[in-house]
Structures are given as structure tokens and as C-alpha cells.
Amino acid sequence: MLVDTDALRIPPHSNEAEQAVLGGLLLDNAAWDHVADRVGEEDFYRADHRLIFRAVKLLAEKGSPLDVVTLSEWLASHDLLDDAGGLPYLARLARDTPSAANIRAYADIVRERSVLRQLIRVGTDIAARAFAPEGRDSKELLDEAERQVFAIAEQGNRQNQGFQPIKDLLTKAIDRIDTLFERDDPITGVPTGWNDFDEMTAGLQAGDLIIIAGRP
Template sequence: MQPVTPFPSRKDAAAEALRVPPHSLEAEQAVLGGLMLDNSTWDQIADRLDESDFYRGDHRLIFRAIRRLSETGKPFDLLTLAEWLEDNNQLQDAGGFAYLGVLVRDTLSAANVRAYGDIIRERAIRRDLIRIATEVADSAYDPKGRDCKQLLDDAEKSVFAIAEQGMRAQQGFSNMKELLARTVERIDILFHHDNPITGIPTGWPDFDDRTAG
């Protein structure tokens, strides 16, 4: 007979509420400062990071501004970035010109931007897992008419969505010609294959349908 797991006490719940979600302030600052120091490092993380991966709101604003400037082919050094934020009424929310200057001043090199970006992404995934776990627990307490199978299916979809997003940091950029060649080859295999599951079945039908095993 398995021991009964006790419900968390109010003290435990209060302590849990005070826990700071996973993040790395230093990595976020190093990435933003590194990008301003060397705009060419943008190509190393453009497809690996999203503004939502940043924990702090001001850092999200700064990263979004960098992306916008990059998309228009403009530089994003201290002055141009501050000007863009000012023109869009976001400079103060992003910490002001002084904070942008601190990011540049305290970043010694842009050499490790990609590695710091991976740290940011890893922390973001952990925050997503915490969020999903909380939602799953809340659903178990209050299923709102869903049976256990539906609750499990919803939890599975949420976890798989995080896993798919996590692949972004692992894959990075792919050569376009190689990507197109693999895509065409994949389509040809699926077209001539009677069974849509061409890989190894995982046992989760929804996931197998999306990934072909």
C-alpha cells in the first residue's frame, strides 16, 4: 500500500508563491549588450530567441526594438536603439538611456552571445514547464466537465508544444538549400508511403500524426 501524499500546508503554499521563476539576469543583460556592441551577432540568435524568452519586461522591449531595427536593415547600437525606443514611447519603460548605456558598458565582449542566448532559452522553457504544471494541477482540481482522458490529452498537447519550441534552441539556423532538399524528400516519402507513420511510433497518436513517428 502506497503512503498517502499529504496536501501542502498553507506555509508550504506561501513559500511556493514567493519562489522566483527561473531566469538569468546576467545572461539577458549580456545578450542585449553584446548585440549592441556587435550587430553581426544577431544572426547567431535571431531564430533561437524570442522576446517572450526574456524574463524582465524592459529586456523584452529592448530585444523587440533590436529585432525591428534589424528587420529594416538599420543598425542597433546605443544611440539608434535609444532613438527607436524614444520614437515609439518605450524608452523609459525599457530603463531609459542610462540603462542602455549600462548594458553596453558592462558587456566586455559579444563573443558568447549565442551561449548566453541558450541560457535564456533554457530558463524560459523551465518557466513554461512550471506554468503548464500549475495549469494541469488546477485542471485536476477543477476539470470543468472534462474527463480524465481529456485532461491527459490537454496536458500532453501542452508539454509537446513546449518540446517543439525547445527544438528552436537546439537546431538554430539551417542552410536553406539543405532544408528545401530535406522537405522535398520528406514530401516524396510521405506521398508514396501508405502508412503516414514512417518513423518510430511513440505510442501517442496525436504526436505521431504530427511528426510521422
């Protein structure tokens, strides 16, 4: 009897890391600020963990006290407590998590496993479309594959940046403006050697995507 090994594969995830993140949030209300920019509801593998995280997020964003009691009350009031595992499971999450000190590291593990699952989904989709292109040529398929993979990478880049104080951002912006103002050379980026183009763009700037096209 042949066994479909692909069907037996379990998508990458860390149940322990997911539980540690949720337990840490129940132990320390301030821990929310450490994970809000690093992990989202969709990053959790288990449906009950996604539900618990969504409820935690709603309570945290309202500034409500967050612990096993308040979370269970909110879930019960929305008829979701059983779907989240019930009060015993919420209590277990808090009891089995020693502290929230390492919650950022746990959140990073959850996020990393989520990225791997997204890559698996995209890879499966790319393979399926390659087997059944439905009139699309290879260039179209490659463009779509690149777009999907880039979207995963871009989401990861945004989360890695995290929240930054406005004071720090303004300081960097002012320093950058002062530096550019003091320059004698109008080309602030990387020159291309095409004078007209460099005058229009001041050179290639970090983070810019420039597409040059012409009529056929």
C-alpha cells in the same frame, strides 16, 4: 504566522544572461544572426528586457544600424525609452558586456530558463484543472496536459534546429532522392508487416505521425 512559500518563489531566470544577450547585440550588429533563431522576446523574464529585445529585432530586421544611440532614439520616438530603463541603462548594458563572442551561449541560457518557466505555468494549470475538472474526465485532462507539454517541446525543437542555408537543405534532399531511387525495395521506411498499409505509406517514415482509426 504561516508563510506561503510558493508565493516567495522566484521563477527561473538569469538576469546576467539576459543583459549579456542585449549588450552583445548593441556591441556587434552581426550578433543578431547568431541569436535570432535561438531566443525570442517572450523568452526574456524582465519586461524592460523584452521591450529592448523587441526594439532590437525591429531595427535588425530593417537593416538599420544598431547601437545605444540608434536604439535609444527608436525607443524615445515611440515614447518607450523610460519603460526600457532609460539611456543610462542601455549604455550600461553595452558597457558591462565585454564582447559578443559568447552570445549564443547566453541566448541558450535565456531560452533554457524560459522553458522552465513555461513548464511551471503548464504544471500549475494542469494541477488547477485536476482539482476542478468541471465535468472533464481524466482522459480529457491527460490529453490536454500532453498537448501543452508537447507544444513546449516542439517549440524547443524548432529553435534548436536554427537557420540553415538553402544549399545544404537542397543537397540533403537530392541525396535522399538519389538513395531512394536506387533502392529495389519500395518500402523506404520501417515496415509494419501489414502489406497493404506498407504499400500505401512505404513504411513508417521518420517524423510522421500516423493515426489508424476505424468506425465503431
